[in-house]
Amino acid sequence: MREKRKKRGNTILLVLAISMILVLTGGVTVTSILNTTRLNQSSKIIDDLVYASESGLELGIGEVRSGNLVFNDSKKTDGTRFDGILKTDVVDRVDISSTKISDNEYELESIAYSKRNTNVFKKVKTKIIRNNISNSINPDGDIMKNGLGVGTGNIAITGSNEAYVDLGSTNVNSPNDIDLSGNNVNSTPPKKENINKQQYNKLQIDNSKIEHKDKVEVSSFSKLLTEAKDITSGIKANNGIGKIIFNGKMNGGSSHTYTVLIINAKELVIKNVAPEMLNTTAILTNADILLDGVAVHAVDSTIFGNKIKIANGGSLTINGSFQHTPTYGAGWGISEDSMKELSNVIKQYIINWGAPSTGGGSNNGSGSTSSDFEFVDGTFEYE
Numbered sequence: 001m002r003e004k005r006k007k008r009g010n011t012i013l014l015v016l017a018i019s020m021i022l023v024l025t026g027g028v029t030v031t032s033i034l035n036t037t038r039l040n041q042s043s044k045i046i047d048d049l050v051y052a053s054e055s056g057l058e059l060g061i062g063e064v065r066s067g068n069l070v071f072n073d074s075k076k077t078d079g080t081r082f083d084g085i086l087k088t089d090v091v092d093r094v095d096i097s098s099t100k101i102s103d104n105e106y107e108l109e110s111i112a113y114s115k116r117n118t119n120v121f122k123k124v125k126t127k128i129i130r131n132n133i134s135n136s137i138n139p140d141g142d143i144m145k146n147g148l149g150v151g152t153g154n155i156a157i158t159g160s161n162e163a164y165v166d167l168g169s170t171n172v173n174s175p176n177d178i179d180l181s182g183n184n185v186n187s188t189p190p191k192k193e194n195i196n197k198q199q200y201n202k203l204q205i206d207n208s209k210i211e212h213k214d215k216v217e218v219s220s221f222s223k224l225l226t227e228a229k230d231i232t233s234g235i236k237a238n239n240g241i242g243k244i245i246f247n248g249k250m251n252g253g254s255s256h257t258y259t260v261l262i263i264n265a266k267e268l269v270i271k272n273v274a275p276e277m278l279n280t281t282a283i284l285t286n287a288d289i290l291l292d293g294v295a296v297h298a299v300d301s302t303i304f305g306n307k308i309k310i311a312n313g314g315s316l317t318i319n320g321s322f323q324h325t326p327t328y329g330a331g332w333g334i335s336e337d338s339m340k341e342l343s344n345v346i347k348q349y350i351i352n353w354g355a356p357s358t359g360g361g362s363n364n365g366s367g368s369t370s371s372d373f374e375f376v377d378g379t380f381e382y383e
Contacts, residue, residue: 044090045090045114045116045120046122048088048090048091048112049090049091049112049113049114049120049121049122050112050122050124050382052086052088052091052094052112052122053094053110053111053112053122053123053124054110054124055086055094056086056094056095056096056110056111056112056124057096057108057110057124057126057375059085059086059094059096060096060098060108060110061108061128061373061375063096064098064106064108064128064373086112088115089115090114090115090116091112091113091114091115092113092114092115093112093113094110094111094112094113095110095111095113096108096109096110097109101127105127105128105129105376106127106128106129106373107125107126107127107128108125108126108127108128109123109124109125110123110124110125111123122382122383123382123383124380124381124382124383125380125381125383126375126376126379126380126381127375127376127379128373128374128375128376129373129374129376142198143173143198143200143302143304144282144302144304144321144322144323144334144339145171145321145322145323145325146170146171146172146173146196146302146304146321147167147170147171147172147298147301147302147303147318147319147320147321147322148167148170148172148173148302148303148304148308148318149172149173149174149196149302149303149304150173150174150175150304150305150306150307150308151175151199151200151201151202151203151304151305151306151307152175152199152200152201152202152306152307153176153288153306153307153308154174154175154176154177154178154179154307154308155172155174155178155179155307155308155309155310156178156179156181156182156307156308156309156310157178157179157180157181157182157183157309157310157311158179158181158182158309158310158311159182159311159312159313160182161182161312161313162182162183162184162185162313163182163183163184163187163310163311163312163313163314163315163316164183164184164186164187164314164315164316164317165183165184165187165188165189165310165315165316165317166187166188166315166316166317166318167188167189167190167318168188168189168190168191169188169318169319169320170190170194170318170319170320170321171190171194171195171196171321171325172190172194172195172196173195173196173197173198173304174195174196174197175197175198175199176197178190178195182310182311201352202286202306203284203285203286203350203352203353204286204350204351204352205262205264205286205349205350205351206348206349206350206351207264208236209231209236209237209242209348209349210231210236210237210240210241210242210262210263210264210349211236211237211238211239211240211264212240212264212265212266213239213240213264213265213266214265214266214267215265215266215267215268215269216239216240216241216263216265216267216268216269216287217268217269217270217271218269218270218271219271219272220270220271220272220274220276221270221272221276221278221294221296222272222276224241224261224263224270224283225243225259225261225281227239227241228241228242228243228261229241229242229243230243230244230245231243231244231262231349232244232245232345237262237264240263240264240265241261241262241263242261242262242263242264242349243259243260243261243262244259244260244261244262244342244345244346244349245257245258245259246258246259246260246338246341246342246345248334248335248338248339248341248342249334249335249337249338250324250331250332250333250334250335251324251331251333251334251335251336253335256280256332256334257280258280258281258282258322258334258338258342259280259281259282260281260282260284260342260346261281261282261283261284262284262285262346262349262350263283263284263285263286263287264285264286264287265285265286265287266287266288267287267288267290268285268287268288268289268290268305269289269290269292270289270290270291270292270294271292271293271294272293272294272295272296272314274295275295275296275297275315276295276296276297277296277297277298277299278296278297278298278299278301279298279299279300279301279332280299280300280301280322280332280333280334281298281301281302281322282301282302282304282322283301283302283303283304283305284302284304284346284350285304285305285306286305286306287305287306288305288306288307288308288309289303289305289306289307289308289309290309290311291308291309291310291311291314291316292311292312292314293311293312293313293314294310294314294315294316295314295315296315296316296317297317297318297319298316298317298318298319299318299319299320299331299332300319300320300321300322300324300331300332300333301318301320301321301322302321302322302323303318319331320332320333321333322334323336323339324336
């Protein structure tokens with residue numbers, strides 16, 4: 001009898017112990033579920049705020065494009081509060097502001113605030129650039145009215161061995177600020193009114209007619225001219241350097257022979273050890289150009305590439321440009337009518353030469369453009 005009671009007592013204790021374990025386990029499970037729910041809700045709030053701040057950037061760049069969000073030269077400009085568009089049960093408001101970095105580069109900042117706690121917010125900022133791109137170089141040759149020009153990059157005169165660069169008697173095209181840090185103090189920079197900031201698409205050169213090279217390097221401008229292949233004869237320029245000899249007319253009506261070099265390469269390096277002249281010659285390339293210690297005087301000529309770097313001393317003087325401009329007197333610059341004829345030849349080798357486009361143009365010509373803003377990859381910062 002005593003043994004039965006003992007067994008019954010043990011059974012009751014076992015049941016109580018199991019019940020206690022179940023209660024404790026259930027409590028832990030409920031607590032875990034509640035904590036997970038809170039974490040999920042917190043994560044959703046953060047995700048919603050990040051999404052709202054990113055959406056704010058999209059709306060912000062739209063405001064910039066429409067001219068509703070303007071830029072201040074020195075300080076941050078408050079932008080539109082997109083309360084109505086981006087407001088949700090989580091998001092209270094999104095503030096957009098802008099800061100000017102340079103003429104073509106700006107910063108947009110978007111902050112999304114939580115409705116439940118204004119101290120909770122997500123910020124994202126990024127850089128945007130003014131994308132005023134010409135889809136082509138028009139048949140009137142507006143780019144040829146510049147003695148020195150780049151499409152999307154910049155012109156940089158660099159290095160401790162200072163160069164003497166005289167650009168005071170020509171037009172210069174550079175969509176970005178010109179770096180004159182390596183220019184000799186006696187050099188002549190381009191006049192402010194003669195600097196154009198037109199942006200151009202990279203030249204699309206026909207690879208079947210002028211073979212593309214990673215690098216074209218020559219010891220002088222003269223060497224570049226002699227190595228060029230006369231592509232108008234029907235042969236392929238397998239060294240990446242094509243040449244067009246064109247009999248045209250100067251602005252005054254006199255006949256003159258002009259030379260156009262088309263270089264299809266990723267990089268073009270020109271060096272020279274002795275002074276030389278470059279007359280009524282246009283150098284057109286899709287390459288980044290390095291003028292390494294050059295000593296050249298260019299007259300009524302044009303050097304145009306994706307970007308141009310002048311380094312290791314030397315000298316470069318440019319007077320006038322390939323196409324005649326009234327600014328620099330008569331000279332030997334090609335006339336407008338002859339330039340149109342020459343353009344019909346050039347576009348047989350440069351695919352986007354004279355291609356249709358829309359919009360305005362550069363200061364000196366009537367090049368077609370489309371103006372827009374775009375985000376700069378790699379500049380998004382989250383906070």
